[in-house]
Every structure is written in structure tokens, then in C-alpha cells.
Amino acid sequence: MAFSAGLLGVGQNGLLVAIPVLVIQTNLSLSVWAALLTLGSMLFLPSSPWWGKQIARVGSKPVVLWALAGYGVSFTLLGLGSALLATHAVPAAAGVGLLIVARVIYGLTVSAMVPACQVWALQRAGEGRRMAALATVSSGLSGGRLFGPLCAAAMLAIHPLAPMALLMVAPLLALIMLLRLPGTPPQPGAERRRAGLTPACVPYLLCALLLSATVSLMQFGLSPALVRQLGMDTHAISHQVAWLLSAAAVASLAAQFGVLRPQRLTPMALLLGAGALMLCGLLLMLAVPLWLFYIGCALLSFGAALATPAYQLLLNEKLADGAGAGWIATSHTLGYGLCALLVPLVSKSGVSVAMLIAALCTAVLFSVTSGVIWLRRSPSPQEE
Numbered sequence: 001m002a003f004s005a006g007l008l009g010v011g012q013n014g015l016l017v018a019i020p021v022l023v024i025q026t027n028l029s030l031s032v033w034a035a036l037l038t039l040g041s042m043l044f045l046p047s048s049p050w051w052g053k054q055i056a057r058v059g060s061k062p063v064v065l066w067a068l069a070g071y072g073v074s075f076t077l078l079g080l081g082s083a084l085l086a087t088h089a090v091p092a093a094a095g096v097g098l099l100i101v102a103r104v105i106y107g108l109t110v111s112a113m114v115p116a117c118q119v120w121a122l123q124r125a126g127e128g129r130r131m132a133a134l135a136t137v138s139s140g141l142s143g144g145r146l147f148g149p150l151c152a153a154a155m156l157a158i159h160p161l162a163p164m165a166l167l168m169v170a171p172l173l174a175l176i177m178l179l180r181l182p183g184t185p186p187q188p189g190a191e192r193r194r195a196g197l198t199p200a201c202v203p204y205l206l207c208a209l210l211l212s213a214t215v216s217l218m219q220f221g222l223s224p225a226l227v228r229q230l231g232m233d234t235h236a237i238s239h240q241v242a243w244l245l246s247a248a249a250v251a252s253l254a255a256q257f258g259v260l261r262p263q264r265l266t267p268m269a270l271l272l273g274a275g276a277l278m279l280c281g282l283l284l285m286l287a288v289p290l291w292l293f294y295i296g297c298a299l300l301s302f303g304a305a306l307a308t309p310a311y312q313l314l315l316n317e318k319l320a321d322g323a324g325a326g327w328i329a330t331s332h333t334l335g336y337g338l339c340a341l342l343v344p345l346v347s348k349s350g351v352s353v354a355m356l357i358a359a360l361c362t363a364v365l366f367s368v369t370s371g372v373i374w375l376r377r378s379p380s381p382q383e384e
Contacts, residue, residue: 001117002140004064004174007071008113009144011106011167014152018163025160026085028096036103038340040074043107044333051112052326060120061183063112065175070109072171077102079164086161114141115325118312123184131267134309135260139253142305146249149242203373204315205331207271207307210366212335213342214278214359215304218285218297219245220343221355228352229290240290247294248301255305268374270310275367277303282360286353300363307366314373 019033055063081098084090090098117137125133155162222241230236259265265273277299284296315324346354 001064001121001178002136002143004068004140004178005114005117005137006140006142006144007068007170007174008110009141009146010148010151010170011071011075011110011144012148013145014148014163014167017149017152018156021156021160022082026082026095027092028085032096036099039100040103040107040110041333041336043104044111045330045337047108047111048115048329048333049323049326052115052323052329054112055116055119055325056323057186059183059186060116060123061178061181063116064120064178067109067111067113067116068171068175068178070105071113072168074102074106074110075164075167075171077105079161079168082161082164111329115329118325120184122316129263130313131263131309132261134312135256138260138305138308139256142249142252142256146246146253198318201315201318201327203369203376204311204318205327206369207311207366207373208328208331209335209338210362210369211274211304211307211311212332213338214282214335214362214366215300216336216339217342217346217355217359217362218282218300220339221353221359222297224347224352224354225285225293225356228288229293244294244297247298251298251301252305255302259306260309265306267310267313268377270306271314271370272367272374274303274307274310275363275370277306278363279360279367282356282363285356286360314377 015037019030019037022028023030023033051063051067077098081095081102084098085092085095114137117140118134121133121137122130151166152163155166222244223237226237226240230240259270281296281298281300281303284292284299287293287296312324312328315328318324319327342358343355346358351357
């Protein structure tokens with residue numbers, strides 16, 4: 001299940017690595033490829049809640065298998081469309097149409113991957129190991145984001161379109177592994193009725209939105225902020241960004257294996273601690289010394305990794321597991337959309353650390369929302 005969830009990270013970050021080569025091979029502009037990537041991501045918005053309901057109705061295993069099938073088909077079509085455009089075998093309009101179909105399939109099916117894997121892991125783990133189960137799936141996602149770019153870069157040495165072949169074969173390996181695992185039964189009707197949102201769910205979804213916006217703004221803000229230390233040396237900046245993103249992925253894995261899997265803290269403690277760590281990390285990133293920048297990036301990523309299972313477990317107390325996972329995925333996508341809206345506005349300021357300051361503001365809102373949740377919750381026996 002962790003491997004299957006990790007394919008989402010491999011696909012996202014691996015495709016980003018291949019984009020410069022695809023621009024040259026297909027003669028499509030960077031803006032066209034950016035629009036294609038955005039199309040697939042934004043389709044997560046309507047499809048994630050729908051898949052959450054299907055998880056409750058048919059069980060997690062069929063939904064994971066459908067997501068893997070959609071993943072394979074989408075990247076097969078993406079690779080085919082890219083190859084046809086690179087060889088001029090079809091008109092540009094037909095090739096772009098094939099790429100659009102590929103991204104639509106991706107957005108409508110792969111949105112089920114992580115929520116379904118999470119619910120399947122939760123149901124197999126039982127009540128006593130729920131946080132550890134979520135941490136395992138999240139570690140797969142972090143691992144995919146860490147190793148996806150490395151694998152894609154290695155495949156580029158073979159052929160410009162070789163990363164597409166990797167993304168076609170990977171879901172087949174996951175299918176082979178998962179077919180042998182026993183599925184989980186659909187949730188009973190009484191549990192499925194807990195799929196509707198209530199006002200009490202809003203703070204948890206707001207936490208998810210603010211977390212994804214904070215992390216995205218931090219990532220977009222890396223390059224402009226590094227100008228303070230490295231000037232306009234784009235090669236050096238790109239090199240440092242790659243190292244920083246790797247450090248962030250390692251910090252996330254450390255949080256998942258060192259804190260979440262041993263279940264050392266309660267969900268509420270994790271949520272409050274995550275806000276404090278993200279604030280400290282962003283404050284350090286505003287400092288000029290580069291070594292403090294690295295520590296700050298690692299602290300923020302460590303805190304963000306702690307927060308995700310925390311608000312998901314707390315939301316699952318109010319919603320069915322499948323519905324909660326679906327709405328959390330939707331909130332994460334909305335957070336990325338909020339970041340996309342803020343980036344052009346913040347960039348106009350001309351301040352090198354403007355993105356990091358915006359991330360600090362969203363992290364403050366995250367911490368305030370976490371505090372509101374803490375104040376509203378009555379202590380339960382598990383948290384005392």
C-alpha cells in the first residue's frame with residue numbers, strides 16, 4: 001500500500017523532472033505542459049469526495065486497483081502522445097488532445113489512490129495501530145517524492161521518453177503486490193451515513209488546506225529566497241533547491257518513522273506541535289545564513305509530516321474513514337489552488353522572501369485553527 005501511494009509522488013515529481021525534455025521533444029511550450037499538469041491536479045477536487053463514498057460502498061481494495069489502472073492508462077497515453085508529437089506522426093492538435101485525455105483520466109482516477117490506501121491500511125491495522133498505518137502510507141508518498149526525481153533523471157540518460165516507460169510499468173508492479181492481499185468489506189449503512197459534512201468538520205479541513213498552502217508557498221519561495229545568498233547564479237540556485245527538497249523529504253520520513261509509527265503522541269498533541277515546528281522553521285528560513293535555511297526547511301517538513309495523520313484521525317471521529325480521506329484530499333488540492341492564486345500576487349512585491357512571509361502567515365492561521373480545535377474538544381480518555 002505504501003508503494004502504491006508512493007506512485008503518486010513518483011508521478012508528480014518524476015514528471016516535473018522530465019518536463020524540460022518533453023518541451024523540446026514535443027515542441028509544446030512550457031505553459032502548455034503546465035496547463036496539462038494543472039488540469040490533472042484540479043480534477044482531484046470533484047473526484048476525491050466521490051471516491052471517498054465509493055470506498056465506503058465497495059471497499060478499499062477495488063478502488064485502489066481502479067486507481068492503479070487509471071494511473072497506468074494515463075501515463076501510457078501521455079507517453080504515446082509525447083512520442084507521436086516528437087516524431088510528428090500526428091498533427092499537433094491531435095497530440096495535444098491525446099495528452100488532455102491522459103490528464104483527465106489521471107485526475108479522475110488517481111485521486112482515489114492515497115485515500116483508498118489510507119482507509120485500507122486503517123482497516124487492516126485495527127484501532128490500536130491507526131496512526132502507524134497512516135504513517136506507513138505517508139512514508140511511501142514521501143519516499144516517492146524523494147526517489148521519483150532521481151529515477152526519472154536516471155531514465156533520461158537512456159532516452160528522453162524513458163521516464164514515461166517507468167511510469168507505465170510501476171503500477172503493474174503495485175497491482176501484482178496488491179492482488180494477493182485480502183480486501184476489506186464495505187462499510188455498513190450506518191457508517192456510510194457519516195459521510196456528510198457538518199460545521200464541526202470545517203476546522204479539520206481548514207487545517208488541511210492551510211498546511212498544503214504553507215508547504216507549497218515554501219517550495220515556490222525557495223528559489224527567490226536563495227538569491228540573497230547566491231545572487232543570480234541560476235545553476236547554483238537549482239542545485240541548492242534540489243538539496244533542500246531532498247532534506248525536506250528526509251525530514252518527513254524521519255517524522256513518520258521516528259514519531260508517528262511508534263505512536264508516541266496523541267493526534268491533538270501532534271497537531272499543536274506541528275504548528276509550532278512549522279512556525280519555527282519558517283522563521284529560521286527568513287534568516288540569511290544558508291545553514292539556518294536548511295534547518296528551517298527540515299523543521300517545517302518535519303512538522304507538516306506530523307500534522308497530516310493528526311487532523312485525519314481527528315476528522316475520522318466525525319466522518320466515515322473513506323469520506324474523511326476524500327475530503328482531506330480535496331482540501332489539500334484547494335490549498336495548492338490557494339497557493340497558485342497567491343504566488344502572482346505575492347511576487348509583485350519584489351521582496352526575495354515574500355513567498356516565505358506568505359507561508360509564515362498561512363502557518364500562523366494553521367496554528368490558530370489548531371488552537372481552536374484544541375479548545376473545542378473535550379478531553380477524551382485516550383488523550384488524557
